[in-house]
Amino acid sequence: MLIGARDPQSMTAAQRQAYDVIASGPRKDVPLPFLAMLDVPELADAIQNVGARIRFSGGLDPRLREVAILATAAAFGSGYEWDYHEPIGRSLGLDAAEIAAIRSGGRCGRPAEDAIVAVCRAAVRERRIPEEQLLTLVGLIGRGAASEVVAIAGYYQMLALFLSAGALDHPLPST
Numbered sequence: 001m002l003i004g005a006r007d008p009q010s011m012t013a014a015q016r017q018a019y020d021v022i023a024s025g026p027r028k029d030v031p032l033p034f035l036a037m038l039d040v041p042e043l044a045d046a047i048q049n050v051g052a053r054i055r056f057s058g059g060l061d062p063r064l065r066e067v068a069i070l071a072t073a074a075a076f077g078s079g080y081e082w083d084y085h086e087p088i089g090r091s092l093g094l095d096a097a098e099i100a101a102i103r104s105g106g107r108c109g110r111p112a113e114d115a116i117v118a119v120c121r122a123a124v125r126e127r128r129i130p131e132e133q134l135l136t137l138v139g140l141i142g143r144g145a146a147s148e149v150v151a152i153a154g155y156y157q158m159l160a161l162f163l164s165a166g167a168l169d170h171p172l173p174s175t
């Protein structure tokens with residue numbers, strides 16, 4: 001592991017404190033991206049706070065949130081994030097065809113979900129969101145929810161980068 005810390009027993013006091021804060025929060029665990037961040041415990045704590053806000057107290061409908069996370073994970077190619085969030089998406093009613101469409105960047109058949117997939121893929125693949133895609137999304141779900149989708153697209157790319165840098169990610173599972 002080039003960056004981060006995996007073994008709680010060999011962590012510095014500051015790393016262990018950040019680890020414990022994350023483990024005692026709403027995740028009830030320390031997911032792998034946060035292990036990769038622990039070389040800078042204060043940063044890991046700040047980043048996990050953003051993630052907790054996105055996942056556990058955001059205003060975006062939970063199903064739409066998972067569509068955004070999965071679309072970002074698929075566009076980035078993060079197998080860890082995909083494997084972590086696919087079961088959550090299924091528990092929120094995403095079926096096999098919708099999951100496949102999100103993964104491929106195709107159409108799910110629901111306008112808001114299709115717009116979210118397009119925005120997240122553009123954010124990852126083009127490193128920007130075309131104005132017309134964002135206008136479509138805002139028209140479908142509103143400005144606040146669209147802003148959360150943009151935050152998700154940026155946040156989950158950052159997690160995937162930490163996973164990659166910490167040698168903790170794997171390719172997307174084969175279909």
